[in-house]
Amino acid sequence: MKQQYISIRHLSKKFNKDFVLKDINAVLNSNEILGFLGPSGAGKTTTIKILTGQLKPTSGNAEILGIECDKINERIYEQIGIVTDSSGVYERMNLYDNLKYFARILNVPSENIDLLLKRIGLYEHRKKMAGKLSKGQRQRLILARAILHRPKVLFLDEPTNGLDPSASNEIHKLLMELKNEGMAIFLTTHNMEEAAKLCDNVALLNDGVIVEYGSPQAICLKHNQIKKYRVRLTDGTTHLLLQNEKTTGQIAQWMNSGQLETIHSCEPTLETVFLDTTGRNLQ
Amino acid sequence: MKITAIHFRKLSAVTEMKMRTLMSKNFIIMPIFSLGFTFLMKILYRSIADGKINMDGYALSLGVLMNISMSVYCTAAALAEEKEKNTLRTLMTSSVNGLEFFLGSIIPVIILSTAVNVLCVFIVQLTLSGSQWGAYLIITTVCTFIASVVGMIFGIYAKTQVSASTITTPALIIFMMVPMLSGFSSILEKISNLLFTGIALNAISAISAGKAPIHLSGIIVLSVEAFLSAALFLILYRKNGFEK
Numbered sequence: 001m002k003q004q005y006i007s008i009r010h011l012s013k014k015f016n017k018d019f020v021l022k023d024i025n026a027v028l029n030s031n032e033i034l035g036f037l038g039p040s041g042a043g044k045t046t047t048i049k050i051l052t053g054q055l056k057p058t059s060g061n062a063e064i065l066g067i068e069c070d071k072i073n074e075r076i077y078e079q080i081g082i083v084t085d086s087s088g089v090y091e092r093m094n095l096y097d098n099l100k101y102f103a104r105i106l107n108v109p110s111e112n113i114d115l116l117l118k119r120i121g122l123y124e125h126r127k128k129m130a131g132k133l134s135k136g137q138r139q140r141l142i143l144a145r146a147i148l149h150r151p152k153v154l155f156l157d158e159p160t161n162g163l164d165p166s167a168s169n170e171i172h173k174l175l176m177e178l179k180n181e182g183m184a185i186f187l188t189t190h191n192m193e194e195a196a197k198l199c200d201n202v203a204l205l206n207d208g209v210i211v212e213y214g215s216p217q218a219i220c221l222k223h224n225q226i227k228k229y230r231v232r233l234t235d236g237t238t239h240l241l242l243q244n245e246k247t248t249g250q251i252a253q254w255m256n257s258g259q260l261e262t263i264h265s266c267e268p269t270l271e272t273v274f275l276d277t278t279g280r281n282l283q
Numbered sequence: 284m285k286i287t288a289i290h291f292r293k294l295s296a297v298t299e300m301k302m303r304t305l306m307s308k309n310f311i312i313m314p315i316f317s318l319g320f321t322f323l324m325k326i327l328y329r330s331i332a333d334g335k336i337n338m339d340g341y342a343l344s345l346g347v348l349m350n351i352s353m354s355v356y357c358t359a360a361a362l363a364e365e366k367e368k369n370t371l372r373t374l375m376t377s378s379v380n381g382l383e384f385f386l387g388s389i390i391p392v393i394i395l396s397t398a399v400n401v402l403c404v405f406i407v408q409l410t411l412s413g414s415q416w417g418a419y420l421i422i423t424t425v426c427t428f429i430a431s432v433v434g435m436i437f438g439i440y441a442k443t444q445v446s447a448s449t450i451t452t453p454a455l456i457i458f459m460m461v462p463m464l465s466g467f468s469s470i471l472e473k474i475s476n477l478l479f480t481g482i483a484l485n486a487i488s489a490i491s492a493g494k495a496p497i498h499l500s501g502i503i504v505l506s507v508e509a510f511l512s513a514a515l516f517l518i519l520y521r522k523n524g525f526e527k
Binding site for chain 2 (some may be wrong): 052053054074075077078080082084086087088089090091092093101102104105106107145
């Protein structure tokens with residue numbers, strides 16, 4: 001039975017005269033990953049800051065674990081984990097001591113630290129100074145700190161930004177494990193592949209407005225109106241053809257003459273949906 | 284800062300971390316400098332006095348003055364470092380409340396400063412009675428508390444350790460130089476008598492001379508400055524949090 005951990009209703013945020021979030025609505029349940037997808041400045045980080053009590057909304061409301069976000073107290077912080085681009089580590093301490101410090105604060109038995117370090121693949125580096133970690137290791141340490149107390153809700157603001165594919169995959173694997181263990185994950189990213197791979201639901205955010213909301217598959221299907229084939233011939237040329245009777249005949253002709261090398265249907269991706277909807281790229 | 288419960292577990296963790304910060308190379312130089320300054324002043328004043336008068340008390344008061352003033356910088360820079368390294372927000376969203384962080388920040392500074400103040404007495408080889416030790420420790424601790432709270436106020440506005448150094452420098456000059464030069468000008472003397480560092484300087488000189496360490500006016504000045512600094516910090520914290 002899934003439990004609703006976050007509900008956002010008609011949330012708006014204005015800085016000076018400019019709206020950075022306009023009337024957004026979303027829900028996040030346990031065992032789910034909700035992705036907020038959008039380019040820089042779309043309002044993703046502002047949403048996380050409001051949900052974690054670091055900013056107050058201008059209007060509307062949001063609840064996290066049954067508490068309104070502008071009334072978040074330390075008890076809620078004991079049940080959530082936050083990874084943002086402004087999450088820091090104590091560089092003069094080694095990995096183990098960094099986690100031990102937060103384990104004391106969050107009342108986590110220190111035996112759990114080694115288990116966690118093994119789980120995120122940093123156990124052999126536990127005596128390494130945090131200031132000497134690679135970017136991927138540092139990000140995993142920050143993630144480890146955020147999940148140390150097994151929070152119900154995990155906020156991740158661009159967790160794989162700037163990481164190589166291998167390090168990103170490790171984090172993706174861990175996030176799927178955490179989700180399957182019951183954690184609700186609120187993820188912001190501008191990486192559409194990451195969102196499509198991980199998220200149960202995504203909100204495509206542009207200039208503070210959610211332009212599409214739903215599962216990645218449902219959003220892509222909804223926008224799969226102009227169906228196309230991508231055909232590659234043996235002479236190396238590629239053709240993008242609309243799916244109709246005329247092109248079907250043409251394709252049959254290429255097949256019969258042995259000129260057809262590959263053929264693919266072209267479904268929209270979250271990136272193309274975003275581009276079609278907003279006229280903007282996600283990067 | 285709301286009146287919230289203090290969890291000893293969190294307070295001790297923050298205090299330990301801050302003590303670790305103060306022992307790092309960026310900060311440990313300050314108490315070492317105060318001890319060295321006290322030693323230097325002792326040598327210098329013994330040389331000047333040439334055994335005719337005992338100026339050990341004055342050497343001690345200058346060393347303690349420097350140590351108390353450095354507490355302003357240490358507290359401000361330690362808070363600024365947390366902001367610079369992005370650990371403050373991490374900490375505040377990990378269930379540590381403002382009061383726990385505030386106390387955890389000033390307690391190590393007070394402990395370290397008190398330890399240095401005690402060592403300074405041994406450096407100048409001053410012999411104090413039990414009551415003199417009591418008065419000395421109470422007055423210097425109250426002054427360090429005020430200096431630490433003033434440091435936290437500067438820390439709210441300092442984004443980096445460099446900016447902490449820059450914005451605390453004028454205050455350090457006032458807190459140190461006005462009492463040190465108060466003997467040369469009646470105006471400076473009047474101002475010094477209104478500063479916690481001036482009260483500390485006078486009290487230590489009086490203790491070393493075997494006189495009453497502090498008068499009612501001094502007690503009032505320390506009480507008012509302790510209250511005002513705490514109130515000002517509270518107002519600014521409520522407005523800005525620990526980050527302006």
